[in-house]
Amino acid sequence: MKRILITSAIPYINGIKHLGNLVGSQLPADLFARYHRARGNEVLFLCATDEHGTPAELAAAKAGKPVADYCAEMHAVQAKIAEGFSLSFDHFGRSSSQQNKELTQHFAGRLAEQNLISEVDEQQVYSHTDGRFLPDRYIEGTCPNCNYDKARGDQCENCTKQLDPIDLINPRSAVSGSTDLEVRNTRHLYLKQSSLRDTLNAWISEKTDWPILTTSIAKKWLNDGDGLQDRGITRDLDWGVPVRKGGAAWPGMEDKVFYVWFDAPIEYIACAREWVDAGKGTDWERWWRTDKGADDVSYYQFMGKDNVPFHTLSFPATILGSGEPWKLVDYIKSFNYLNYDGGQFSTSQGRGIFMDQALEILAPDYWRWWLLSHAPETSDSEFTWIKFQADVNKDLSDVLGNFVSRVTKFCRSKFGETVPAGGNYGPREKTLIADLQIRVQSYQTHMEAVDVRKSAAELRAIWALGNEYLQAAEPWAVFKTDPDSAAAIVRISLNLIALYGQLSAPFIPDAASTMRAAMGRPDLQWPNTVETALDRCEAGDAFTVPENLFSKITDEQREEWSVRFSGIRS
């Protein structure tokens, strides 16, 4: 039995995520977790909300709530939606947890002991009206290069020139519009990533089986310009993990917090501790400390490409730099973006379909299947309502749903709602079993390689084999002259439904559960061989005819939804 640790990039607390976010991290992570659990492996699947930082503070202020309350509410909302998508986290934690505070401070202390922290004096813009320091991009003004009047302090969106806030003409706060700004001196901690460059470079270089997307982004950062730069890990904010050196005060850092990207990945570890403290587990170090049992753990991370630098460099620098035996990631699966009807999904612009809206119109399996079977693995992919309707109707309703329907209803009408006795499996069944065996093997191989689209294609092919078999065997014709032979055909077909109910579970857990329940086999084990798997529903066993697994998306629905989601989310 293998031990698999899985983390999904933790979604930011600031609002409900869209389907592009979902397909890039949580959904494929869930697929992988469900698969390995089904194979009987020991899985710990963790996710959390990423709660610190300026956007959370501003969103809370806009909602007129204390930031802690706002985050608590949004965490509950995101947890509920995750449940709606059947995301099977062992624990859905919070980066603002006490466990994460302690661990983040611990890591900072360790890094300081290892001489990997430097203190740097720098200048930041302070807004008197807002009563806070402002990150570069929260300062707006006129671009000195192109005169665009809504240039941001980090970059001008109009001419794409990189800027420094002090370059802006007539700078103002993007929060309040105030021009009462002041450049202040402030001291911050930097993680000396540059001194770990060779170590990280060697580590990345040995990861030849990682997605090109992952390693190319990492190598770019390692080798670009002067190589990997040190990174500031503190901010002048109120909301965050207070800067401390382990359990001790950090002189000069009294009013500062750690940067979200420092504490957010540490939440992967802290989340395991939350999991134990919540009474769901007993030993978190067994998953995270290689000196305490985690040496045989395989650790997989899932994320969108925008998260790659932090997971390939910053977080490993934190882990390695600590000098303690923490578990390092073994495989980083990264995804491109999913676009929406010719443009990008956008949280800030409210463009596209958001997770709560998706669940309002269709059951999660529809979304899970389409998103996973079109996961943006090699390049950005695109959601359109036309394709979504066509693909979902064909794959789920016609190929799979109709198979279940035709088999169970035929049996009910000819033999009743029990698995019929009589006849034997002949050459055609042997061929079916052999074909299935090859495809199931291939499905497992793709799944273990985290090849999401290929896994989906293979699963679909496995479903299609059922229809091919049935068409060739023609039990409806055979029944007229040889009911026993027809019974054998139906018996193996009913077993196929149970098998599909098992193989399909990682992709479409609800429908899979319905299939297994209908065959009276809710708790099947993953098949060692297809041959033995197709003898599990035995003559005389009762089954039920389930409701149609998937109803089709009509043209009317498609048109209504494409209009409803064409504009800006209200």
Add this chain to the structure above:
RNA sequence: GGGCCCGUAGCUCAGCUGGUUAGAGCAGUCCGCUCAUAACGGAUUGGUCGCAGGUUCGAGUCCUGCCGGGCCUACCA
């Protein structure tokens, strides 16, 4: 500006270290079946593999240049 990724049938995509007539699903066309959500099965149409050079006995696959699309570029997270 620099770097990376992608560009293969109408659409979505496979094609590992270069090797017989370039594959799959969808859509289209034809045939078959009638158990089933008018679903299913079989067959079939369709590509000068972005363009131009080059290496090679041989290139979708390697090299160079160009065109088009996307992403990243370190204080949003």
